[in-house]
Structures are given as C-alpha cells and as structure tokens.
Amino acid sequence: LAKTTQPISMDSYEGQEVNITCSHNNIATNDYITWYQQFPSQGPRFIIQGYKTKVTNEVASLFIPADRKSSTLSLPRVSLSDTAVYYCLVGDTGRRALTFGSGTRLQVQP
Amino acid sequence: SAVISQKPSRDICQRGTSLTIQCQVDSQVTMMFWYRQQPGQSLTLIATANQGSEATYESGFVIDKFPISRPNLTFSTLTVSNMSPEDSSIYLCSVGLQGAKGEKLFFGSGTQLSVL
Numbered sequence: 399l400a401k402t403t404q405p406i407s408m409d410s411y412e413g414q415e416v417n418i419t420c421s422h423n424n425i426a427t428n429d430y431i432t433w434y435q436q437f438p439s440q441g442p443r444f445i446i447q448g449y450k451t452k453v454t455n456e457v458a459s460l461f462i463p464a465d466r467k468s469s470t471l472s473l474p475r476v477s478l479s480d481t482a483v484y485y486c487l488v489g490d491t492g493r494r495a496l497t498f499g500s501g502t503r504l505q506v507q508p
Numbered sequence: 509s510a511v512i513s514q515k516p517s518r519d520i521c522q523r524g525t526s527l528t529i530q531c532q533v534d535s536q537v538t539m540m541f542w543y544r545q546q547p548g549q550s551l552t553l554i555a556t557a558n559q560g561s562e563a564t565y566e567s568g569f570v571i572d573k574f575p576i577s578r579p580n581l582t583f584s585t586l587t588v589s590n591m592s593p594e595d596s597s598i599y600l601c602s603v604g605l606q607g608a609k610g611e612k613l614f615f616g617s618g619t620q621l622s623v624l
Contacts, residue, residue, distance in 0.1 A: 430610030441512075441600050441615025442551070449610070485550070489611070496604075496613060498543075498551040 402486045402499040409505050416473045418502050420486030423467050431462060431469045432496070434485045442485060442498075446471070473504075481506045510535055514601050514616030521591055521623050528587045529619045531601030536581035541602040542574070545618070551600065557584050591623045 403421040410416045422431070430449055434442035446453055446460045448469070453460040459472040473480055483503050489496040511534040521527050531540065539558055543551040555563040555576055563576040577585045588595050601616040 432610065432612065434613070439618070439620070441602070441618055442613070444612050444614070447610050447612065487613075496611075497553065500550050 401497075402488055404484075404486055404499060404502045406500060407503040407505070409507065410476055411507050412477055413475050416476050416480070416504060416506075418471045418473075418484055418486075418504070419468055420471070420499075421468050422486070422488045425466050425488050429466075429488045431460065431466075432487045432489075433458070433460065433469075433471045434487065436483045436485065436501070445484075476504075476506045478506050478508065480504060510537065510603050510605055510614040512601055512603060512614055512616035514619055516619055517617065518620040519622070521621065523592055523623060525591055526587055526589045527591065527621060528585050529599055529601070531584045531586070531616055533582045533603055537603040537605065538581070539604050540578065540584045541604070541613070542576065542584075542586045543600040543602060543615075545598045545600060547597075554586070554599075588621065591621075593623045596621055596623045 430447055432447040433445045435445050436442040446455055446458045448460040448462050450462050461470040483501040485498050485501040487496040513532040515530050519527055541556050542554040544554055545551045553566050554569045554574055555565045557563045557576045557578040559578045559581050573589055575587045598618045598620050600618045602613050604611045604613050
C-alpha cells in the first residue's frame with residue numbers, strides 16, 4: 399500500500415482558501431486518492447476522491463498532477479467549522495482496508 | 509453511502525474485564541473494519557472482518573485480545589478482552605463501499621473506552 403506524507407498541521411483564517419498537499423510517491427496504477435475529514439469525537443467522513451487531473455464537488459476540489467505522486471486538497475473560503483483533521487488515503491478498490499497516515503490538523507481562526 | 513450504528517458510544521471499565529462493541533450497518537457489506545484511535549493520534553487498523561471467515565488481524569493485534577464476530581453481512585462485534593489502561597482509546601467500526609470511482613470508507617461514531 400502506498401505510504402502518504404502530509405503536513406502535520408496548518409493554520410488559516412476564515413474566508414481564505416486552504417490547500418493541503420499529500421505526497422504518495424509509490425502510488426500504484428490502480429490506486430485511487432481519497433480524502434477524509436475528522437472532527438473530534440467523530441469517525442472520519444469522506445470528502446472527495448479522484449484518480450487523475452481535477453475533481454470538484456460541493457465542498458472541495460482535488461488536484462492530481464499527471465505523475466500522480468502527489469495530490470492537493472483545496473478548501474475554498476474556509477470557515478471555523480472546517481477546523482478538523484484531514485487524511486489523505488491511497489489504495490486500490492477491493493483491497494484490504496486503507497491505511498491512515500498522520501493526517502493534517504487544520505486550525506481555522508476568526 | 510452507509511449508515512453505521514455503533515454502541516456503546518462510551519464506557520468506563522475496570523482493569524481485567526472485557527467489553528464488546530457492536531456495529532450495525534444499514535446495508536449488506538462484504539468487508540467491515542475495526543480501527544483504534546488513541547488520543548491525538550491517527551487511526552490504526554486492528555482487523556478486517558469478512559462474513560463467514562476468520563477475521564484478518566494486523567501486526568500487533570491478536571485474536572485472543574480482540575476477538576471479532578461477523579455473523580452476517582450487516583453486523584459485527586469487537587471484544588476488548590482482559591482490559592488494561594493501555595486499551596483506553598476510541599474504537600471505530602468502518603465499512604468499505606465500492607463506488608464508480610473507487611472504494612469509500614464509512615465510519616461509525618466510535619466507542620470511547622476508558623479503562624481504570
């Protein structure tokens with residue numbers, strides 16, 4: 399399973415765009431890239447998933463370069479409620495459970 | 509998506525006792541996973557539970573300590589046996605669902621366990 403590396407923490411202010419980059423140098427051909435968000439006292443929650451190029455949904459965008467060795471989660475105009483830990487996971491469909499890395503603790507300030 | 513009900517949500521237990529955590533899913537799923545999350549840490553996979561077969565344990569976790577049952581496609585239990593304070597943690601049940609773009613994990617809200 400591909401190992402992922404993320405910044406341990408990031409700080410931002412309300413209304414700013416936040417970009418969290420994840421490195422996954424040994425990503426396999428069949429691997430997808432998935433991001434999860436976790437609030438205190440809750441289980442992680444799916445945010446966005448992609449394979450290549452750009453994916454956008456109602457809460458975030460995911461940018462994946464051509465070599466797929468990294469990915470960037472972009473949160474537009476963050477609010478205080480976006481304060482959470484964000485995990486990048488890389489894995490193949492149907493394989494054993496995805497392994498969580500250390501995650502990025504995002505703190506949004508007023 | 510999947511809705512996962514996990515109980516108890518929290519418990520305080522005495523050293524040497526055992527606690528069984530239940531996980532109920534609102535749809536049939538092949539694979540269920542049990543994770544542990546210690547305070548301020550990331551999630552660590554304990555085991556993968558497939559219906560009709562023995563659970564597969566990750567390195568550092570053994571069946572005698574964390575026996576798992578998977579009697580059907582919507583239910584699983586994890587027992588934390590002979591507990592010690594080091595077992596104080598959040599235990600999370602998860603399922604993987606295959607979507608058009610890849611597998612997604614869905615989680616219960618967790619069981620916060622404190623061992624005295």
